[in-house]
Amino acid sequence: MKLLRKFYLPLVLGIVLSATSCEDKTVKEEKNPTDEYIAEVKREYAPDGRVALFDVKSEKQGDSYVLKGESNETEAVESLKQKLEAENIKFKDSIRLLPDAEELENKTRGVVKISVANIRDEPKHSAQLVTQATLGMPLKVFKKKGGWYYVQTPEGYLGWVDYGGIQNMEEEELRSWKKTDKLIYLETAGFSYEEPDSDSQRVSDLVSGDILELVERQGKFYEVRYPSGKKAFVETAYAQPYLEWLENLEATEEDLIATGKDLMGTPYLWGGTSPKGMDCSGFTKTVFFMNGVVIPRDASQQIHTGEEVDTERNFENLEKGDLLFFGKPATDSTAERVIHVGMWIGDNKFIHSMGEVHISNFDQDADDFDEYNYNRYLRTKRVLNKEDEGLIYLKQSDLFTLPEAEEVKM
Known part of the structure; x- marks a missing residue:
């Protein structure tokens, strides 16, 4: 009997203590009423963390909550405070709003x-x-x-x-x-020099799409200035005054294809968006930029721009310059995953960055038929000359220059 007591008494005490401990834990883990509003605001204002920052949490202090974290979305922070006030939830706002002008010494x-x-x-x-x-x-x-x-x-x-x-x-x-004259470099890759002489000391390398301040023309060279202030010379054969380039830009289907083919053989680089190396969406982004259009960064963002033209592999409906998207379709339990993009060039072919920039074939009878990408095809979107809030047309923007109206004011 004593042996049974020795065995069961600690067991019973353990169960009682465990139950008490769980009960105490339940009491301590009181639900934070601000969490649902923080999540709601994040879904509304910053659903994509790649383009919007809303990193906010709260801690209870006494009978109120302290909002902590940071955000570059002022409207999101204001919306959160309004929601909490409407629910009579006491809080202290300690969210760091970006940019932090003081830390950056106003260089925002x-x-x-x-x-x-x-x-x-x-x-x-x-x-x-x-x-x-x-x-x-x-x-x-x-x-x-x-x-x-x-x-x-x-x-x-x-x-x-x-x-x-x-x-x-x-x-x-x-x-x-922005008020200064600009020059755009058009060659896939090249250099600037200390003197108006290609045999002189190189100042830096350059790639297509680079923008410099244009000082003046000197024979077969442009004198340019970098944002840092250093000066250099660029051969006129490989560059053009920015506004002149922009004015003559037509951005046709053939222009897109020509730009894409100029990048043939460029190595694949995750995160790359330049001739030094590019991933699939970096390739399409570069092609469109060199034709006067800034498109979203990633394939999963690019797919939300433009006009849908195909979802059923009816490639006869495609036009040159259309963007083809690949990945995994949505199921009952999983969302669609867009993981690759390429550009249609006609004749059942598309150009894309995968290993390197190259051309693939969707002709099922061809020796080079790209069965892998054919099987993961999702749909095609037409972006060229489409009005979309996700597209920035350089002819309509002041990305590198000031609007005329603003220049007059100054």
């Missing part, structure tokens, strides 16, 4: 100052490359960490760029830079 804008700037998902060189920005591209700057800056590209993509890739500016400095 920037311009890429090297041929291609790498933008990563964390402020370190070993972090994943998420996108790139070419020379002369204006950026919004939100915060800094060490020698890194958290920036946003014109199409909205967020990431970290190191100090070597960006010339930080105040708003007025950016306006002054």
